[in-house]
Amino acid sequence: MTAIRVTITLPHHLAVPDGEYVASPTGESIHLEVRVDLSPEGQPALIRTSVSSCFDAADGVLGEAAAKIASQQARSLLRHTNRLLRWYRQLASRPAVLEVTRAQLSPFRFMIDGTGTPWSIPVLEYERNQLPMPAFASVGELGSAVRGMFATGNEPDVADLTLLDGEHAMNVGRFREAVLLCWSVIDSSFVRKFSSLVDGSLAGEWVGTRDFLKGFDFGLRHKMTSGLRMVAGRSLFDEPEGFWGTLSASYDKRNAIIHKGQSADEDDARHALDVARRIVQIVGTL
Amino acid sequence: MHFENDTVVAEGLEGFFGNYRGTFRSESGQVTAHLFEQDGWLIAHVSMPMGMEVDEITDPYLGELHDYARKYGFETRLRIVYAE
Numbered sequence: 031m032t033a034i035r036v037t038i039t040l041p042h043h044l045a046v047p048d049g050e051y052v053a054s055p056t057g058e059s060i061h062l063e064v065r066v067d068l069s070p071e072g073q074p075a076l077i078r079t080s081v082s083s084c085f086d087a088a089d090g091v092l093g094e095a096a097a098k099i100a101s102q103q104a105r106s107l108l109r110h111t112n113r114l115l116r117w118y119r120q121l122a123s124r125p126a127v128l129e130v131t132r133a134q135l136s137p138f139r140f141m142i143d144g145t146g147t148p149w150s151i152p153v154l155e156y157e158r159n160q161l162p163m164p165a166f167a168s169v170g171e172l173g174s175a176v177r178g179m180f181a182t183g184n185e186p187d188v189a190d191l192t193l194l195d196g197e198h199a200m201n202v203g204r205f206r207e208a209v210l211l212c213w214s215v216i217d218s219s220f221v222r223k224f225s226s227l228v229d230g231s232l233a234g235e236w237v238g239t240r241d242f243l244k245g246f247d248f249g250l251r252h253k254m255t256s257g258l259r260m261v262a263g264r265s266l267f268d269e270p271e272g273f274w275g276t277l278s279a280s281y282d283k284r285n286a287i288i289h290k291g292q293s294a295d296e297d298d299a300r301h302a303l304d305v306a307r308r309i310v311q312i313v314g315t316l
Numbered sequence: 317m318h319f320e321n322d323t324v325v326a327e328g329l330e331g332f333f334g335n336y337r338g339t340f341r342s343e344s345g346q347v348t349a350h351l352f353e354q355d356g357w358l359i360a361h362v363s364m365p366m367g368m369e370v371d372e373i374t375d376p377y378l379g380e381l382h383d384y385a386r387k388y389g390f391e392t393r394l395r396i397v398y399a400e
Contacts, residue, residue, distance in 0.1 A: 098370070098371040133400045154398070155398065156397065158399075158400055159399065169328035169332075
C-alpha cells in the first residue's frame, strides 16, 4: 500500500492555525495549511487555505480503478471540508464563508505522500457545465429559451428552483437541507396538482368533502394513494420498482429531521432527490 | 473505438471550448466525452447520466481516451474534466 495525499485550495483563507483537524471519532482527519500566492511582481497577492487528507491505495492501481478511488476520496475531502466550513462560519460569525463545490475546488491534486511525486491519477478536475446541456439539443436552443423566458419578466417556478437547490445542497454535503428541500418540492408540486384534480373531478360534490381532501387532515400519503385513485384512477402505492417503499422511507426521514432533529446522510439526500424527480415527472402526466 | 462526430456539439460549442475533435460514447452509454483541442491540449469534457458519480462508472473509457490522445499526438497533453 502507498500513502496518497489529496490536496485542494479553498477560494478564501480561514483564520485558524495550520495543522491536523480530526474529522470523525474514527480518526479521519484533514490537514489545513496557509498558502500565499504571489503576484507577477513577486508580492504576496492572495492568501488562501489549502486542505488535504491522506489515504492508502494499493500499489500499481491504474485507469478506471484509480479514477474510482480518486473520485471517492475527492468526495470525502469535499464533505469534511464543507463541514469544517460550516463550523468555521458559525463560530467565527462569517456569513460570507459558504460551502464549496467540486468544480470550485478543482483540481484535486493527488501525490504520493511526502514525496511530491504525482499518483497514477495526478489530478481530478470537475466543471459545472455538462456538454451539451441535457435538456437542449444545442447552445442556440438554450439561448433562445433563456432569451424568451427572461423577456417575460417572470420568475422560474419555485418548485423547479427548489429541486436544483436540493441537488446543490446534496453536492456540498448539506444532506438534511437536501432532504427538506426535496420534500418541499414533493409537497408543493403534488398537492397543487392534487387540489386541481379534486376541484375538477368533484366539482359537483359537497364543498366540505373537497376542502377535507385538499386540507391537512387528509395526510399527504393518503392524498397520494386513495385520494389520487379517487380523482385520477391512479395510486402511487402501485408505482413499479418499489417506489412507494422508497417514498415512505424518505417521508419518515423528513419527519424525523423536522420533529426529532435527526441527521441525514448522502443516501437519504439521494433518495429524497430521486423521489422528488419522480414525483415531478408523475405530476406532469396526471 | 466508439468515436463519432456530433454536429450539434460541433456547431454549438466550438467557439467556447476550442476545435471540436469528436465525441466518445462508452459501451452502455454511461460516459459521453466531447473532445476539443485548445492551446495544444486535448480536453475531454466527460459527462455521465444524471445522478451518476465518477466512481459508479463501470464502462471502460479511460483507455480509449488515452489511446485517442496518443494516436493524435496528445499523449502527455490530455486533460479530462468531469461534469459536476
